Amino acid sequence: MVRSPTAHGESQLTVTKPKPCLLTVHAHPDDESEFGAGSVVRYHRAGTRTVLVCCTDGGEGRVPNPDISSVDDRTDVIVMRREELRRAAAIVGYDEVVLLGYPDSGAVDRVDRPASCFAELPLDEEVVRVVEVIRHERPQVVVTYSDDQRAYPHPDHIRAHEVAVRAFDAAGVASAWPHAGPPWQPSKLYYTVTSRERRRSVNERYASLGMDAPFSADASGGLQGRGDPGMAPPQSRVTTVIDVTSYVHLWIEGMRAHRSQLRPAKDRLLRIPAEVADEVFGHEEFVLARDLTGRGALEEMETDLFAGVHGESVGAHPRTVGRRLA
Numbered sequence: 001m002v003r004s005p006t007a008h009g010e011s012q013l014t015v016t017k018p019k020p021c022l023l024t025v026h027a028h029p030d031d032e033s034e035f036g037a038g039s040v041v042r043y044h045r046a047g048t049r050t051v052l053v054c055c056t057d058g059g060e061g062r063v064p065n066p067d068i069s070s071v072d073d074r075t076d077v078i079v080m081r082r083e084e085l086r087r088a089a090a091i092v093g094y095d096e097v098v099l100l101g102y103p104d105s106g107a108v109d110r111v112d113r114p115a116s117c118f119a120e121l122p123l124d125e126e127v128v129r130v131v132e133v134i135r136h137e138r139p140q141v142v143v144t145y146s147d148d149q150r151a152y153p154h155p156d157h158i159r160a161h162e163v164a165v166r167a168f169d170a171a172g173v174a175s176a177w178p179h180a181g182p183p184w185q186p187s188k189l190y191y192t193v194t195s196r197e198r199r200r201s202v203n204e205r206y207a208s209l210g211m212d213a214p215f216s217a218d219a220s221g222g223l224q225g226r227g228d229p230g231m232a233p234p235q236s237r238v239t240t241v242i243d244v245t246s247y248v249h250l251w252i253e254g255m256r257a258h259r260s261q262l263r264p265a266k267d268r269l270l271r272i273p274a275e276v277a278d279e280v281f282g283h284e285e286f287v288l289a290r291d292l293t294g295r296g297a298l299e300e301m302e303t304d305l306f307a308g309v310h311g312e313s314v315g316a317h318p319r320t321v322g323r324r325l326a
Contacts, residue, residue: 152225
């Protein structure tokens with residue numbers, strides 16, 4: 001189901017939610033399939049409610065797939081990318097997709113960003129909308145991008161990180177935006193990452209097959225943006241590794257659902273033999289940024305995003321929060 005958060009005067013929808021709940025905050029349609037999607041599949045298949053907050057409409061994105069006719073109208077791009085998001089979210093297994101609908105901020109090197117784009121709007125205006133979603137969905141675990149985005153410093157990824165972290169910290173504070181619903185404090189905040197060591201290892205495996213490196217600064221395409229693998233976070237920051245070997249094919253299928261973004265170089269990268277794909281992409285890395293479980297410092301690598309989350313915090317309950325999108 002895809003919806004937008006409540007705006008005053010809109011028709012409303014009452015939803016009763018199951019738990020536990022995993023909520024992710026991403027910048028654009030297609031990021032949800034590229035960053036940490038295997039883990040979303042895994043938890044969805046295990047019965048966890050999975051919720052995506054997609055911050056922008058993707059309307060400034062290019063259409064680099066030569067098999068798709070040129071699309072010049074921004075509205076047509078938005079409609080196309082929203083439909084691709086619907087298909088990809090179904091593949092990955094998101095139970096709910098919340099569209100904030102902000103205009104995206106364009107390419108990394110764009111210098112003339114309008115004041116109305118996601119990266120330029122007042123931060124608090126965006127934070128309160130994610131606070132509302134958190135208080136409605138009541139996730140125990142929230143996932144977003146890393147605080148270290150030097151490898152691919154897209155302004156929308158940087159802003160999505162800022163919004164998610166601020167919303168995580170504010171959602172449990174009763175005095176913060178009380179109109180956004182009863183306070184709810186998630187237990188854990190994670191950053192989805194692919195460490196520099198992991199990127200180099202994957203690149204080496206591709207090279208052994210005579211294929212181009214998937215993590216590259218090459219402007220023609222790559223995975224998780226185009227940036228120097230050496231600028232990615234070091235593996236020493238990784239706290240959590242999730243085994244997604246059984247779901248790599250769905251990660252790839254989710255990315256392919258975003259046909260408009262499937263540039264030729266990326267398409268070739270996804271044609272890796274299935275058995276090799278399971279080998280090189282079968283584990284996803286995370287950095288535990290906030291841990292409010294009260295269990296103390298980690299002494300070994302985590303293998304479960306919900307480790308230390310004890311039971312279900314509250315019973316499911318209905319609340320009027322938003323409108324359904326056609």
